[in-house]
Amino acid sequence: MKQPAPRAGSQVLTASVTLVVAVVLAYAALETLTLSQPLRVAIALLPWVAFAWFIAAEVRLVRGLDELQQRIQLQALAVAYPTSILLVFGLGLLERAGVVVSGFRDLRDVWPLTIMAYFIGLALARRRYQ
Amino acid sequence: MKNQLRVLRAERSWSQAELAERLGVSRQTVNAIEQEKYDPSLPLAFKLARLFGKPIEQMFEPESAN
Numbered sequence: 001m002k003q004p005a006p007r008a009g010s011q012v013l014t015a016s017v018t019l020v021v022a023v024v025l026a027y028a029a030l031e032t033l034t035l036s037q038p039l040r041v042a043i044a045l046l047p048w049v050a051f052a053w054f055i056a057a058e059v060r061l062v063r064g065l066d067e068l069q070q071r072i073q074l075q076a077l078a079v080a081y082p083t084s085i086l087l088v089f090g091l092g093l094l095e096r097a098g099v100v101v102s103g104f105r106d107l108r109d110v111w112p113l114t115i116m117a118y119f120i121g122l123a124l125a126r127r128r129y130q
Numbered sequence: 131m132k133n134q135l136r137v138l139r140a141e142r143s144w145s146q147a148e149l150a151e152r153l154g155v156s157r158q159t160v161n162a163i164e165q166e167k168y169d170p171s172l173p174l175a176f177k178l179a180r181l182f183g184k185p186i187e188q189m190f191e192p193e194s195a196n
Contacts, residue, residue, distance in 0.1 A: 066154070066156050066159050067155070067159070067170070067171050068155070068159040069158070069159070126158075128167070129158065129162040129167050129168055
């Protein structure tokens with residue numbers, strides 16, 4: 001049986017911070033700078049590298065968890081994933097219906113809510129097994 | 131599922147953290163099993179049984195016979 005990897009958590013944190021910074025910088029560069037099309041595509045693809053790193057770190061973290069911790073992660077994702085889908089379709093449809101949802105412009109505004117849903121799911125699952 | 135884990139651990143004067151380390155799981159998992167909030171997988175249950183030198187059926191008992 002595997003021991004929980006102590007460094008895996010900090011790697012996920014570092015990767016997620018890098019991902020957020022890469023996404024924010026890429027959006028800022030694409031919206032403000034006048035660049036050639038190939039460069040725009042390159043900048044748009046740059047966060048994908050950070051995202052791949054984030055996924056790899058997350059997989060390493062989950063593989064290092066024990067069976068109960070993996071179950072807790074699964075339950076957290078079981079809250080976060082449907083919530084994300086609900087938000088994307090629900091808010092998107094409201095927008096098409098002409099309803100302006102405060103603070104929601106497009107899909108960029110959904111991911112903080114996804115993260116929040118994940119942590120709510122995580123807290124609920126952890127509480128269940130305390 | 132009912133289990134005797136807390137009693138068996140106390141008999142050996144092991145802390146939850148110590149037992150967790152021997153099993154290769156987190157202290158949270160040991161605590162959840164002791165409180166009967168989580169039923170361990172078969173491999174973990176066998177590992178517990180081997181660690182305490184008891185048959186698995188003496189360590190774990192179904193909630194009801196039905």
